[in-house]
Amino acid sequence: MANKYYKDNREFIKGLDEAGLLVTVEQEVDWDMEMGAIVRRVCEMKGPSPYFKSIKEYEGFEALGAPLATYPKLALALGLPPDASIPEIGRVYTERTNGAPIQPVVVERDAAPCKQNIITGDDVDLFDLPAPMVHDGDGGRYLATWHMVVSREPDSGDVNWGMYRQMVFDEKTMTGPVLPFSDMGKMFYNKYVPRNQPMPFATVIGMDPLSGIAACAPSPIPEDQFTGMMMGEPVELVKCETNDLLVPASAEIIIEGEVLPGINMLEAPFGEYTGYRTSPREPRAVYRVHAITYRDRPIVAVSNMGIPTDEGQLLRSFSLGLEMEKLLRSQGIPITGVYMLPESTHHLVVVGTKPAYSGIASQIAQLVFGSKLGPWFHQVIVVDQTVDIYNVNEVIHAFSTRCDPARDIHIYRESAGTPLNPYASPADRKVGRGSKVLFDCLFPLDWSRADTPILVSFNTVYPQDIQDRVLAQWTNYGFSE
Amino acid sequence: MIEYDTFFLGEPEAVLQDEVTEIVIRDLSPGRRKYRAAYAEVRLSSDPDKYADRLWPRLGRGQWLGIPWSVEVIREVNKIPEAWR
Structure with a gap:
């Protein structure tokens, strides 16, 4: 049975509006920084998504900013109430993505809104898009x-959907980083480049929100099937005009072309998900464009990477954390939960465990750092079951009081990193190398009960009857709820 | 006069001046094509009046230097191999 979901970008805009998570901007905005500045401020304020109805010099185009940059928007995309808790959102996501993959269905081009306008050959001009x-x-x-x-x-x-940034270079060329350890990077550098064969690509802009979430997820399940699992029914795809790739039929804009082997052209700098412009202008992959198709009055989606919180930070943190949880549970590690803080720009993950044996924190760190998720983050905090992993205050308290700087901080050198890590040296960034660290915030199991400090909190140092009485009388004391 | 900008990947003092060199320029003319990039053979100078067109330098991470240079664009260079154009 299908889950509640939004079949395309336009239905989702309506949903955002009905939930009070949208601001419709009727006045004209400039594509040259003004739109970006608005979206940036919205991200920093965790505000409603701006729906731009009029873009300077681009009559007939609209734009949606910050479509999924907060948990309420993510909850809505999954068909949940916007006030659903983070654990509840995670539970639903995990439940839906743990079943059998759902194959997509292919629709005819007449039934595909993204084919309402088709531009190919010499008529292709990326500057016709805002x-x-x-x-x-x-x-x-x-x-x-x-x-x-x-x-x-x-x-x-095997099909891959992923988010790889693309900069408009000229009328028919885009450039962007394709990191060798990414899924598309492995395909491109291991298969297409050695054969000197261009790699067909299709860039999908303004897809339905679940397809976007799937594209961010580091799941081993192909993203088109993963999207179907979240939808509870197949995602509808349509064949491209100039290659055999399949794209979501109801997306706003499709850009088709080839990634060229053996040639790089300058790309960047760019304000990145870490909140810095870290990677320099340097030669990167070249996307040559052969066709553009789009819906009538297309709505361009605009995210704005910078200091938290943007879509990449939120969704990547969300899905990386949950994929790590699946990995650790599959290995039988007694964890109570995994939460990656979006504010860490998906660099810091908190793992809760019920410590059953010594060295469990190291085992957790080695597993997650050693997985395919490893290059994307570099800090693990392991806490015990008394700590609410979603409560930053509790995590900071545990980190500050239970982690011995000499005994409990474990550093892993010469690990895989990304060129975007602001903390890495220029040389390490160049080759995608970084260090990783475990903060073991578990009291050692070989300490006697008498020597183990006792957490002093309302929930831990009062008898249950006293807690119940205080809670029952709380408003009678004169406090608000 | 056309206005361009470019990104110096090293220090501005190390940039080759008054000799034919290849850089990427971005056209800053207002309109839909603003920021169109092109590889080009140019002569450039830190003297803002030496060549006909204006060049605004930036550093490798986008820092705007705010000091105008001048540039002569000799020709654009198409880096895409013929077979894939």
């Missing part, structure tokens, strides 16, 4: 900030 200049100082206009790039492994046929 790519925003997202931040002052960026290396170019970024058409693809909340999007997904579709590619296919040439031998196995």
Whole structure:
């Protein structure tokens, strides 16, 4: 049975509006930084999504900013009430993505709204699309900030949907980083480049929200099937005009083309998900564009990377944490939960465990750092079951009081990192190398009960009857709820 | 006069001046094509009046230097191999 979900970007905009999570901006805004500045401020305020109805120099186009940059918007996308708790959102996501994969269905082009306008060949011009200049100082206009790039492994046929930023270079060229350890990077550098074969791609802009969430998820399940699992029914795809890739039929804009082997062109700098412009302008992958298709009055999606919280930080943290939880549970590790803080720009994960044996924190860290998720983050905090992993105050308290700087901080050197890590040296960034650290916040099991400090909190140092009485009398004492 | 900007990947003092060199320029002319990039053979100078067009330098992470240079654009260079254009 299908779950409650939004079939396309437009239904989701209506949903955001009905939930009070949207502001419709009727006055004209400039694609040259003004739109970006509005979205940036919205991200920093965790505010409602701006729906831009009029874009300077681009009559007929609209834009949606910060579509999924908060937990209430994420809850809504999953068909939950916007005030659903983070654990509840995680529970629903995990439940839906633990079943059998659901294969997509292919629809005819007549039934695909993304084919309402088709431009190919010499008529293709990326400047006909309102790519925003997202931040002052960026290396170019970024058409693809909340999007997904579709590619296919040439031998196995495995499909990948992922978010790989793309900068408009000229009328028919985009450039962007394709990191070698990413799914698309493995395909491109291990298969297409050695054969000197261009890799077909399709950039999807303004897809339904669940497809976007799937594109951010580091799941081993192909994203088109993963999207179906979240929907509870197949996602509808349609074949591209100039290659055999399949794209969501109801997306707003599709850009088709090839990633060229053996050539790099300059891309960046760009305000990145870490909240810095870290990676320099340097030669990156080249996307040559052959076709653009789009819906009537297309709505471009705009995210704005910077200090927390943007879509990438929130959704990547959310899905990385839950995939780590699946991994640890699959290995039989007695964990109570995993939460990656979006404010850490998905660099810091908190793992709760009921410590059953010594060394469990190291085992957890080695497992998650050693997984395919490892390059994307570098800090693990392991706490016990008395700590609410979603409560930053409790986590900071545990970190500050239970982690011995000499005994409990474990550093893993020469690990895989990303060129975007602000803390890494320029040399380490260049080769994607970084260090990792475990903060073991568990009291050692070989301490005697008599020597183990007792947590002093309302929930732990009063008898249950006293707690119940205080709670029952709380308002009678004169406090509000 | 056309206005461009460019990103110096090293220090501005190390930039080759008054000799033909290849850089990426971005056209800052207002309109839909603003920020169109191109590889180009140019001559450039820190003297803002030496060549006909204006060049605004930035550093590698986008820092705007705010000091105008001048540039002569000799020709654009298409980096895309013929077979894939």
